[in-house]
Amino acid sequence: MHAWPASEVPALPGQGRDLRIHDTATGGLVTLAPGPVARIYVCGITPYDATHMGHAATYNAFDLVQRVWLDTKRQVHYVQNVTDVDDPLLERAQRDDIDWVALAEKETALFREDMTALRMLPPQHYIGAVEAIPGIVPLVERLRDAGAAYELEGDVYFSVESDPHFGEVSGLDAAAMRLLSAERGGDPERPGKKNPLDPMLWMAAREGEPSWDGASLGRGRPGWHIECVAIALDHLGMGFDVQGGGSDLAFPHHEMGASHAQALTGDFPMAKAYVHAGMVALDGEKMSKSKGNLVFVSKLRREGVDPAAIRLALLAHHYRADWEWTDQVLRDAVDRLGRWRAAVSRPDGPPAEALVEEIREALASDLDAPAALVAVDRWAASQEERGGTDEGAPGVVSRAVDALLGVAL
Known part of the structure; x- marks a missing residue:
């Protein structure tokens, strides 16, 4: 499966700072100091209805992670999946009387278009679940043969008790896990499971649903x-x-996922940091496909909204915060984009070197994009009020905003 085209990231003078970011597993900030190649995996969409503002906010957060790393002169190895076969996709295809493969392809294509418009840097590997099946089957067999998985009426379940570190990512107790498991695709009430929390690794073929050869499974x-x-x-x-x-x-x-990987390899941890973006609400409720309270990037684009303004609307909220999408949020972003473009269109302006460092420091401090926006606001206001004599400053600001925030001025 192919990703989307990459927008060029301007090179900036100097060098960025190592990223300090909130790790869910430890509950605090950790400083990431990767080697020459930074490695990141971001979970992708289930393509039955893309791309709403919740999606966009999540991928915007991890686009910033990439940009901070690139500014430290590292390479970035970014991997993202597409869950192109799953119950919600099959249910939507049945509801709309459309082939599930065609639905997945259509929504994945729309997602690519939205990511391109928003200048999200693409993954080096963009992998669908279906194309990954030949690599999945041997892992399930290994877990079963090692006693970390078991069969139940033809299905194969992972035993969470096989990983001594189970529970260390979320930090939740068993009761909270059981409630969330029921809400988020698990089946804790199924009789015969060794532990109600055990997740399914391989679902035996059901009548009328797609299936693939699972070798011994x-x-x-x-x-x-x-x-x-x-x-x-x-x-x-x-x-x-x-x-x-x-x-x-x-x-x-x-x-x-962490427990699967740790049981398979015997190594710990699967990832050095588990980073999570907040939820976006509409009319007081979290934006979700099940509720249908969605604001789509593609719809805004069709209405003529500049994708740079959409991106600024996302950047105005800290990535870990839960926030609500409103018409005013978008209006504020449109106004900000206009002020910034006017400021960088002038032939000279106030010196910009300190601004670049301020943006770098804000992003390195747990991706504090709102603070970075305020810093650019101050430079633009100074440009409007007093102007400046540095002929290169507007160009420096334009390149910095593009490289670090992904906003093309």
């Missing part, structure tokens, strides 16, 4: 968590720098 399809584990281990290996996604993925998805 029989025909079926993979569970949600093992999909990402197979892709991450194949392309990044254990101990990669950041596992990213929305905060609703901390449990069960990232918790279970």
Whole structure:
């Protein structure tokens, strides 16, 4: 599966700072100091309805991570999946009387268009669950043969008790995990499981649903968590720098994935930091496909909204915060974009070197994009009020905003 085209990232003078970022597993800030190649895995969409503001906010956060790393002169090895077979996709296809493969392809293509418009840097490896199945099957077999998984009526489940570190990603107690498991695709009430929290690794073929050859597992399809584990281990290996996604993925998805990988390899941890973006609400409720309260990037683009303004609307909120999308949020972003473009269009301006360093420091401090925006606001206001004599300053600001914030002025 192919990703989307990369926008050019301008090179800036000097060098950025190492990223200090909130790690869900430890509950505090950690300083990431990768080697020459920084490794990141971000969980992708289930393509039955893309791309709403919740998606955009999540991928914007991890785009900033990439930009901070690139500014430190590192290379970035970024991997993202597409869950192109799963219950919600099949249910939507059945509801709309459309082939599930065609639905997945259509929504994935739209997601690529939105990511391109928003200047999100693409992953080096963009892998669908279906194409990963040949690599998933052997992992499930290994877990079963090692006693870390078991069969139940043809399905194969992972035993969470096989990983001594289970629970260390989310930090939740068993009761909270059980509630979230039921809400987020698990089946804690199924009779016969060794532990109610045990997640499915391989679902035996169901009548009327797609299935694939699973060798000794029989025909079926993979569970949600093992999909990402197979892709991450194949392309990044254990101990990669950041596992990213929305905060609703901390449990069960990232918790279970970490345990799968740790049971498979005997190594710990799967990722050095588990980083989670906040949720975006509309009319007081979290934006979600199940509720249908969605604001789509593609719809805004069709209405003529500049993608740079959409991106500024996202950047105005700290990535870990839960926040609400409103018309005023977008109006403020449009106004800000206009002020910035007017400021950099002038032939000279106030010196910009200190501003570049201020943006770098804000982003290195747990991706504090709102502080970076305020810094650019101050420079633009000074340009409007007093002007300046530095002929190169507007160009420096334009390149810095592009390189570090992904906003083209």
